[in-house]
Amino acid sequence: MKKYQNIKDKMLLIGFNLIILAIWEIAVDSGWIERFILPSPSDVIISLWVNSSEIFKHTKVTLFEGLVGLVFAIAFSFLMAILMDQVKWIKKIMYPMLVISQTVPIIIIAPLVAMWFGFGIAPKVFVVVLVCFFPITISLIDGLQSVDFELINLLKSMGATKMEIFLKVKFPFTLPGFFSGLKIAATYSIMGAVIGEWLGGKSGLGVYMLRARHSFSLDKVFASIVVIILLSISIFYLISILQKIIMPWAKFKEEK
Amino acid sequence: MNSYLKDNVLEVKGVSKKYIDEKIIENIDIVLKKEEFVTILGPSGSGKSTLFNIISGLINPEEGQIFINGENVTGQTGFVSYMHQKDLLLPWRDVVGNGAIPLEIKGFSKKESRDRVEKMLHIFELQEHGHKFPMQLSGGMRQRVSLLRTYMFSSEIMLLDEPFGGLDAITKFKMQQYLRDVIRKIKGSVLFITHDIEEAIFLSDRIYVINGNPAKVVEEISVDLNRPRNEEIIASDEFRRLKSRILKLL
Ligand SMILES: Nc1ncnc2c1ncn2[C@@H]1O[C@H](COP(=O)(O)OP(=O)(O)OP(=O)(O)O)[C@@H](O)[C@H]1O
Ligand SMILES: [Mg+2]
Numbered sequence: 001m002k003k004y005q006n007i008k009d010k011m012l013l014i015g016f017n018l019i020i021l022a023i024w025e026i027a028v029d030s031g032w033i034e035r036f037i038l039p040s041p042s043d044v045i046i047s048l049w050v051n052s053s054e055i056f057k058h059t060k061v062t063l064f065e066g067l068v069g070l071v072f073a074i075a076f077s078f079l080m081a082i083l084m085d086q087v088k089w090i091k092k093i094m095y096p097m098l099v100i101s102q103t104v105p106i107i108i109i110a111p112l113v114a115m116w117f118g119f120g121i122a123p124k125v126f127v128v129v130l131v132c133f134f135p136i137t138i139s140l141i142d143g144l145q146s147v148d149f150e151l152i153n154l155l156k157s158m159g160a161t162k163m164e165i166f167l168k169v170k171f172p173f174t175l176p177g178f179f180s181g182l183k184i185a186a187t188y189s190i191m192g193a194v195i196g197e198w199l200g201g202k203s204g205l206g207v208y209m210l211r212a213r214h215s216f217s218l219d220k221v222f223a224s225i226v227v228i229i230l231l232s233i234s235i236f237y238l239i240s241i242l243q244k245i246i247m248p249w250a251k252f253k254e255e256k
Numbered sequence: 257m258n259s260y261l262k263d264n265v266l267e268v269k270g271v272s273k274k275y276i277d278e279k280i281i282e283n284i285d286i287v288l289k290k291e292e293f294v295t296i297l298g299p300s301g302s303g304k305s306t307l308f309n310i311i312s313g314l315i316n317p318e319e320g321q322i323f324i325n326g327e328n329v330t331g332q333t334g335f336v337s338y339m340h341q342k343d344l345l346l347p348w349r350d351v352v353g354n355g356a357i358p359l360e361i362k363g364f365s366k367k368e369s370r371d372r373v374e375k376m377l378h379i380f381e382l383q384e385h386g387h388k389f390p391m392q393l394s395g396g397m398r399q400r401v402s403l404l405r406t407y408m409f410s411s412e413i414m415l416l417d418e419p420f421g422g423l424d425a426i427t428k429f430k431m432q433q434y435l436r437d438v439i440r441k442i443k444g445s446v447l448f449i450t451h452d453i454e455e456a457i458f459l460s461d462r463i464y465v466i467n468g469n470p471a472k473v474v475e476e477i478s479v480d481l482n483r484p485r486n487e488e489i490i491a492s493d494e495f496r497r498l499k500s501r502i503l504k505l506l
Contacts, residue, residue, distance in 0.1 A: 151344045157312040158409055159334030160361045168357065172348045249348045252391035 039219040044226060047219035054208070059227055061204040065121060065193040066231070069128020073185060077133050081140035085170070086162075091141070102134050106195060114199040124196030124204070131192040132185035139181025143174030176250065179243040186235040190228050263289045264323075265445050266311070266336070266413050271320030272470075273306055279470035280306050284320070286464055286473070288413065288447050293439060295448040295456040298466035299506060304449045308415050311447070312338045324413065337409035341418040343398040345390040351401050352377070352386045358409035373408060379441050380404045381434070396427040403438065411444040418449050432458055436485065457498050458485060465505045474505050 021041045027033050028040035035043070048055065080098075084091035110127055117123040147170050155165050197206025205224050212220035244251070268286040272279065281303040288294050298304050309315045311322055313333035321330045329335050337358070345354050352373045359369035377383045380400050390398055399419055406414055419435075420428045432455055439446055450456050456463050463477045479498060481489050489495050 148342075148344065150340055150342060151346075153309075153314055154338060154340065154344050155357070155361065157314055157333050157336075157338045158358050158361045164361055168360070169346065172346065175348075247348065249389045249391065252347075252389050 036216060036218065039222055043219045044222040047217075048223040048226060051220060051223065055205075055223060055227060058203055058205050058208040058224075059231070062190060062193045062197065062206065062228075063231060065124040065196065065204065066128055066189040066235070068121075069125045069192060070132055070186060070189045070235075072125060073129045073132035073136055073189075074182070076129060077136035077140055077181075080133075080137045081144060081174075082166075084141050085144040095141070098134060098137060101130075106131060106192075110195060110199050113196070119200045119202075123199060124193050124201070127196035128189050128192035131188045131195075135181040135184040135188075136178065137181075139177040140174055143177035144170050147173045175243075175247055179239065179247070183236055183239055186239050187232045189235065190231045194228060265290050265325060266447065267323040268307070268311060269321050269323065271307065271310055271317045271322070273303070273310060273315070273317050274470075281466070282470040282472050284466070284471075284473055286447075288445055290445055291443050293446045293448065293459055293461050295450060295460040295463045296466060297450060297453065297456045297463050297502065297506075298471060300451055302466055302468075302471040304466070305417055308338065308417050308447075308449065311415060312336050335410075336413040336415055337406045337411075339402055339406040339414065339416045339419050341421040343390070343395075343402040345398055345401055345405075347390050350387050350389050351382055351393075351404075354390065354401055355404045355408050357405060362409075373404070376404065376408070380407075380438060394427075395423050396431055399423070399431060400434070403435070407442055407444065411442050414444050414446045416446060416448045418451070420452075420455070421450075428455075433487075435459065440484070453499055453502050454490060456502070457481070457495055458490065463502070465502055467506055477502065 024038075025040050025042060028035060028038060028043070039047070080094065084094055106127065109130070110123075113123045113126050113130075117126060151169055152165055155169060160168070193204065194206035194209070197204035198210060201207050205228060209221050209224045212218075212224065264287045266286075266288040268284055271284045272282045274280060284307060286294070286296070296304055296307065306315070310317045313322075313329065313331055313335065316331045321328050323329070324335050346357070349357075352370050355373035355376070356366070356369035359372055360366060364372070374386060377386050380403060382397075382400055382404060385393065385397065385401075390401065393401065403416075403419070406416070416435075420431050423431060436459060448456075448459060457479055460479050463479060464473050465475045465477065466472065467474045477498065481492070481494055
């Protein structure tokens, strides 16, 4: 029954998208919308195919930056969350700072980043970390702080050390929240890398998009967008799979 | 030291505690002998859990001491095992894994801990559930696992804080009989908290009734009902006599 519902939902989603694409295609092919304003879906697919080797080259760069940034963001988030969880005054200072850091428009910060780190991979990774660490850190710290204090007391009454309480209770307890945060961050990571590339550099999807736009090859711009969407979704699903492997007990929740 | 005193595995001497300006419990004296089942009975909010937190060393009393086997352990953790009303099981560990936590904290390897727990499963009537996760178990089953974990830490002094408070009446009744049987098998010394008078009489050798503001021990009652006890004693004269005596105190 549930499976059937699932398939039905998917069909609905695919069908809806196909209809939109069809309308779009017809609108462009019939000349109702000019090609230089909006390329048709088939133009985009052809462009993807024709430029595949070039796009692939740039994609590798962007993917690398996105993933490296994500890994740094995770490491940084853990460090921050553990510090904030263990030391009260660090949390009092840092938590508002983290929120403030997210209110500064990234587009304004980005050129400064290029000034500080040059035009290599570093500024791109930095931008990725900047957009990714926030959802991870917040979900981690909220998870760590919402652990049932009676549970912690129980382990304390057994004589557990702070470290044991962290490893045996707090850390596993935060995993569901951590993965929610990580999924949000992951969808931002490729976008972050692309924004980083817009500031300058020699390769990456962001650079490719800029060049395509300057030469009015809108089909290439759209091809890049398709790749960015696919990459982001893939990372998202990869993390979902990873979550199922790391948290096998979570599936029992649904059965009850 | 005479033999009577040596028998006391736990002594609570003149313990008082206040939160901010309000005195919660005052001058509480309690003893627990080896293999005895003693209940602390009192109204909700009278400070029973506070007393357990003091005995287990999680909080310090303003006055008084806790002695375990004659040694002053006031404010020190790690001497008694503690079971809560909430089962507090870790959802990511199966039944055996949950039972193994206290052993891991004591320094046994994961494997050794699990092996030891596996050997005890049958006593807790959990042999068929060792590899299930808490989410797959009913409330009563989960409390069995919680009791198993409590036992794995120590059976010498077990503090059980309203372990069946969250269960429905039928499950609660079954769990009381279950607890009676398990405690006999493991020869545990138990300090039990409840505000259910029948539960207290059914399970206990002695009952401390605490009441008042701040709460004090208002009476210590010996339950002289033969063991093993079964459901029928609830209808006995002695049982009803005890019940009305306690009701008058509360
Ligand atoms: N950390 C605390 N700070 C301030 N007051 C507290 C604290 N813990 C408990 N109290 C108060 O102390 C009193 C006794 O609480 P306690 O939990 O010991 O009662 P109890 O007898 O276990 O009640 P119940 O039967 O409902 O579990 C309550 O009035 C409670 O509000
Ligand atoms: Mg209580």
